[in-house]
Amino acid sequence: xxxxxxxxxxxxxxxxxxxxxxxxxxxxLGLGPAIRDELPGRQVITARFKLGDSWLVLVQPTSEEGxxxxxxxxxxxxxxxxxxxxxxxxxxxxxxxxAGSGFTTDEPRTGLDGWRTIDVDPADTFGAIIQLTEE
Amino acid sequence: xxxxxxxxxxxxxxxxxxxxxxxxxxxxLGLGPAIRDELPGRQVITARFKLGDSWLVLVQPTSEEGxxxxxxxxxxxxxxxxxxxxxxxxxxxxxxxxAGSGFTTDEPRTGLDGWRTIDVDPADTFGAIIQLTEE
Numbered sequence: 001x002x003x004x005x006x007x008x009x010x011x012x013x014x015x016x017x018x019x020x021x022x023x024x025x026x027x028x029l030g031l032g033p034a035i036r037d038e039l040p041g042r043q044v045i046t047a048r049f050k051l052g053d054s055w056l057v058l059v060q061p062t063s064e065e066g067x068x069x070x071x072x073x074x075x076x077x078x079x080x081x082x083x084x085x086x087x088x089x090x091x092x093x094x095x096x097x098x099a100g101s102g103f104t105t106d107e108p109r110t111g112l113d114g115w116r117t118i119d120v121d122p123a124d125t126f127g128a129i130i131q132l133t134e135e
Numbered sequence: 136x137x138x139x140x141x142x143x144x145x146x147x148x149x150x151x152x153x154x155x156x157x158x159x160x161x162x163x164l165g166l167g168p169a170i171r172d173e174l175p176g177r178q179v180i181t182a183r184f185k186l187g188d189s190w191l192v193l194v195q196p197t198s199e200e201g202x203x204x205x206x207x208x209x210x211x212x213x214x215x216x217x218x219x220x221x222x223x224x225x226x227x228x229x230x231x232x233x234a235g236s237g238f239t240t241d242e243p244r245t246g247l248d249g250w251r252t253i254d255v256d257p258a259d260t261f262g263a264i265i266q267l268t269e270e
Contacts, residue, residue: 004165007187008143011217015261027234028259029219030139030227051219052142052188058261078262079214082146084164084186092165099162124163126150126193127213 004092009085009115009133010048010055014072018060022047025058034058037112044068046112053085057112081119081129089116089134096120096132108134139227144220144250144268145183145190149207153195157182160193169193172247179203181247188220192247216254218266224251227267231255243269 015021022034034047043066048057059080061069071080086092089108096103102121111117117133124130150156157169169182178201183192194215196204206215221227224243231238237256246252252268259265 005186008146008189008191011143011146013261013263021261024259024261028231028236028255028265030230051140054143054187054189056143076262079217082214095165096163101163120163124159126148126156126159127211128148130163 004095005084005086005132007085008054009083009135010057010112011082012046012057012059012080013078014068014075014080015058015060015077016072018045018047018058021058021060025049025056038062039112041109042066042068048112081131083115083117083131083133086132086134089118089132092132092134093118100124139230140219140221140267142220143189144218144270145192145247146217147181147192147194147215148213149203149210149215150193150195150212151207153180153182153193156193156195160184160191173197174247176244177201177203183247216264216266218250218252218268221267221269224253224267224269227269228253231267235259 031049034049037046043063044059044061046057046059048055059068101124104119108116108118115133117131120130122129166184169184172181178198179194179196181192181194183190194203236259239254243251243253250268252266255265257264
């Protein structure tokens, strides 16, 4: 394994109605049932599909607070963020720092399923919200 | 193989300066050199990285014409579209039609590397531009 990126770990789309979106993605794309989760720390509920070595995650905010709700309000439904899979997040963070990049928080947070994840400073990433994630 | 989606085939991000974006992604994410292509039919140049079973594609319009240039003008840099990998595009299109979905063109077009691809009607997809792609 390299210490670089080895996958698109997950990609998140914001939706207003998780049930409708899950149903639509399932019927259009021919997918089985999603795994449902709740992430109280982000104030969202999620429905995720495993596609090859990536997760497609539909995200519905459950309150008006928090970053996902703010992003949905300002940008509407659609793409929210992409997370690249790394096998050692500390190594990947160190490399990014040495390349002059920053992160929006000092420490990684815990996402779905215990994923350890951190957001790259969006000033670096040409308009895309990018995370690094280690399982 | 199922006749459903088996991967995130590629995900495209629009950028204004392909050289700067490729360099930035390489240094932040620890990636090797991208594969460069030109798609005159879409009036873009591209730099793509293989990540697991997916391609990350950076896209720079080369003129003011065409859909990528229009999207960049209206939305700025960042996420453009996601393409789901299918092993039989005709089967996948038929299933999507039976689920009530439309496509923005009657027939697939040829993308990078001869990929056969078609855009799902964005009215169906909660704000995301979605393609189906067969290699």
